[in-house]
Amino acid sequence: MSTRIAFLKGHGTENDFVIVPDPDNTVDLPPATVAALCDRRAGVGGDGVLHAVRSAAHPEAREMAAEAEWFMDYRNGDGSVAEMCGNGVRVFARYLQHAGHVTEGDLAIATRGGVKRVHLAKDGDVTVDMGRALLPEGEVSVRVGGRSWPARNVNMGNPHAVAFVDDLDHAGDLLSPPPVSPAAAYPDGVNVEFVVDRGPRHVALRVHERGSGETRSCGTGACAVAVAAARRDGVDPAATGTPATYTVDVPGGRLVITERPDGGIEMTGPAVIVAEGEIDTEWLETVRR
Numbered sequence: 001m002s003t004r005i006a007f008l009k010g011h012g013t014e015n016d017f018v019i020v021p022d023p024d025n026t027v028d029l030p031p032a033t034v035a036a037l038c039d040r041r042a043g044v045g046g047d048g049v050l051h052a053v054r055s056a057a058h059p060e061a062r063e064m065a066a067e068a069e070w071f072m073d074y075r076n077g078d079g080s081v082a083e084m085c086g087n088g089v090r091v092f093a094r095y096l097q098h099a100g101h102v103t104e105g106d107l108a109i110a111t112r113g114g115v116k117r118v119h120l121a122k123d124g125d126v127t128v129d130m131g132r133a134l135l136p137e138g139e140v141s142v143r144v145g146g147r148s149w150p151a152r153n154v155n156m157g158n159p160h161a162v163a164f165v166d167d168l169d170h171a172g173d174l175l176s177p178p179p180v181s182p183a184a185a186y187p188d189g190v191n192v193e194f195v196v197d198r199g200p201r202h203v204a205l206r207v208h209e210r211g212s213g214e215t216r217s218c219g220t221g222a223c224a225v226a227v228a229a230a231r232r233d234g235v236d237p238a239a240t241g242t243p244a245t246y247t248v249d250v251p252g253g254r255l256v257i258t259e260r261p262d263g264g265i266e267m268t269g270p271a272v273i274v275a276e277g278e279i280d281t282e283w284l285e286t287v288r289r
């Protein structure tokens with residue numbers, strides 16, 4: 001007999017997700033199932049899955065349950081697990097509001113990257129405190145075709161290589177992961193951002209995401225880019241005591257990133273729920289391998 005699993009579809013600056021509400025953690029999501037759900041022709045379609053589980057019901061989140069009722073169990077489009085997803089957290093917060101679990105204002109969401117504080121504003125924007133960026137030492141470089149650029153290694157809970165380029169077209173078609181050297185700098189793979197300047201404290205990016213390919217936006221990537229641009233510009237809020245705000249244009253919209261003097265990084269942008277539906281579990285059985 002076929003039963004049905006509820007899902008929603010949402011996006012943040014066109015980084016889109018299949019949301020699977022599963023308060024008691026009863027839905028099995030092996031990588032093949034996640035990849036099938038994210039398939040844009042044969043599935044629902046998305047850059048990743050936001051599995052919405054009560055923290056108390058998930059072994060990776062139980063310790064955060066006192067601080068954050070809900071756990072964002074994030075998966076990339078290929079089914080792999082990632083530490084954090086910045087746009088995902090904003091869309092997750094919007095889902096919790098949509099489902100009536102929270103109202104406008106402040107809330108906390110558990111992620112593999114720790115508890116994230118989120119603010120749902122009246123105007124529809126969602127701000128998330130992404131925590132601090134780590135800037136591991138050592139040179140890295142990114143190559144596409146015959147070109148290569150020095151890149152900044154930035155860790156936002158997940159790994160990024162940020163390369164400043166003259167033209168975003170130089171990133172090419174981004175159909176496969178751009179090689180990053182030395183590979184040993186990123187033992188678990190890497191998200192790669194290509195960045196151009198648009199004006200003072202205003203940049204634009206294209207991104208190739210680990211486990212999802214080129215996407216229309218990446219929240220952790222936008223934060224990594226803002227920090228890399230600030231350091232390149234000689235801007236360091238911790239040293240001056242003054243917050244620094246960068247506008248980051250992504251193919252799917254605009255994100256505003258502020259680094260505070262305490263090192264914390266806040267990201268603001270839209271988050272939208274666009275559809276709700278049901279997944280036929282008979283179909284799911286055919287894709288589970």
Ligand SMILES: N[C@@H](CCC[C@H](N)C(=O)O)C(=O)O
Pocket residue numbers: 015076081082083084085086087088158159191209210211212215217218219220221
């Ligand atoms: N789109 C996300 C990042 C998702 C995780 C990433 N692909 C990884 O594997 O680290 C974002 O908005 O941050």
